[in-house]
Amino acid sequence: MIEVPSPLRLRLDSRALIANWRWLAAQSGGAACGAAIKADGYSLGARSVMRHLAAAGCRDFFVATWAEAAALMPLPEGISLSVLHGVGASDMVAARTLPVRPVLNSVEQVARWREAGEGRPCDVMIDTGMNRLGLRVDEALGGALDGLCIETLLSHLASADEDSDQNAAQLAAFRAVREAVPARRYSLANSAGICLGRDFAFDLTRPGIALYGGTPRDEAAGQIRQVVYPETRVLQLRTVHKGEAVGYGATWTAPRDGRVAVANMGYADGYLRCHAGTGGGASWQGKALPLIGRVSMDLIAFDASAAGAIGEGDWLALDYDLPSAAARSGLSQYELLTGLGTRFARLWG
Numbered sequence: 001m002i003e004v005p006s007p008l009r010l011r012l013d014s015r016a017l018i019a020n021w022r023w024l025a026a027q028s029g030g031a032a033c034g035a036a037i038k039a040d041g042y043s044l045g046a047r048s049v050m051r052h053l054a055a056a057g058c059r060d061f062f063v064a065t066w067a068e069a070a071a072l073m074p075l076p077e078g079i080s081l082s083v084l085h086g087v088g089a090s091d092m093v094a095a096r097t098l099p100v101r102p103v104l105n106s107v108e109q110v111a112r113w114r115e116a117g118e119g120r121p122c123d124v125m126i127d128t129g130m131n132r133l134g135l136r137v138d139e140a141l142g143g144a145l146d147g148l149c150i151e152t153l154l155s156h157l158a159s160a161d162e163d164s165d166q167n168a169a170q171l172a173a174f175r176a177v178r179e180a181v182p183a184r185r186y187s188l189a190n191s192a193g194i195c196l197g198r199d200f201a202f203d204l205t206r207p208g209i210a211l212y213g214g215t216p217r218d219e220a221a222g223q224i225r226q227v228v229y230p231e232t233r234v235l236q237l238r239t240v241h242k243g244e245a246v247g248y249g250a251t252w253t254a255p256r257d258g259r260v261a262v263a264n265m266g267y268a269d270g271y272l273r274c275h276a277g278t279g280g281g282a283s284w285q286g287k288a289l290p291l292i293g294r295v296s297m298d299l300i301a302f303d304a305s306a307a308g309a310i311g312e313g314d315w316l317a318l319d320y321d322l323p324s325a326a327a328r329s330g331l332s333q334y335e336l337l338t339g340l341g342t343r344f345a346r347l348w349g
């Protein structure tokens with residue numbers, strides 16, 4: 001087979017990933033710090049994220065689905081993996097075969113696991129107020145989990161990225177369940193929850209977004225390093241004259257004679273149309289190239305008038321610091337990562 005290089009790449013900084021995990025682990029106090037690697041490690045590549053974090057000492061990983069778990073086999077030595085979405089009837093073959101724990105989310109799932117789980121340990125999610133996944137608190141306190149071999153009892157915070165009364169309410173509800181339901185470990189905090197303080201850490205924390213360069217709350221500002229650097233190649237440089245329009249709908253018109261760099265990336269790669277007109281763009285050798293016109297499916301255009309000797313085939317670095325790109329575009333930091341498509345080569349450094 002011939003090697004075909006991709007004109008798009010994600011440069012991925014493993015040292016920044018590990019530094020972010022270490023900071024989150026330190027903020028977690030005495031609790032172990034795990035990692036959410038669902039959605040293919042927020043698009044970075046779950047297998048690579050697991051390998052880097054496992055080498056740094058991370059032991060507890062979480063994916064959403066059994067297909068995601070199966071894709072990570074075989075697991076490195078000593079690694080624990082849990083499937084957040086639990087076990088439906090069609091998941092039982094995978095759940096009995098893979099060395100992975102389900103996170104049981106309902107009394108129906110608990111019954112299924114009691115019947116067919118062969119006494120193996122499981123994790124359990126308690127819903128302390130989000131009303132998404134998990135057993136209700138009254139179900140957990142009412143004996144629904146009696147006799148089950150629970151490795152980790154979890155709950156998930158709905159508003160940890162805000163200063164909301166819901167955080168204290170969920171903490172109190174989780175503490176009440178912890179008093180009543182035995183488990184080897186208890187786990188409540190995601191990235192934002194870690195920033196709420198040690199009370200939220202319990203035995204195990206489960207950060208996702210902050211590992212990958214997201215700033216979940218102000219407490220983490222200046223502490224979290226950028227991990228993902230999307231880059232795209234210049235396909236063509238063209239001259240435009242004052243008054244000429246660029247792209248679909250002719251939404252941008254050249255204010256003076258200049259140069260335009262057309263690059264290999266578009267909304268099919270997760271670089272959505274809402275990036276247009278927000279003041280962001282890319283850079284080349286330290287020079288800013290503002291994004292101009294509409295984002296096409298596979299192409300984007302930048303004003304390269306100030307970028308001197310730039311040429312066809314040069315790599316442009318996108319402005320993709322997550323907090324500022326989110327503020328500009330209106331996308332969440334999560335969407336900015338998980339949308340990044342399969343045409344990017346993923347290069348770890």
Ligand SMILES: *Cc1c(COP(=O)(O)O)cnc(C)c1O
Pocket residue numbers: 036038084156189190191192206207208209210
């Ligand atoms: C995704 C997820 C996490 C990680 O959340 P972040 O906000 O990315 O830190 C933790 N726990 C559960 C249950 C999740 O679904």
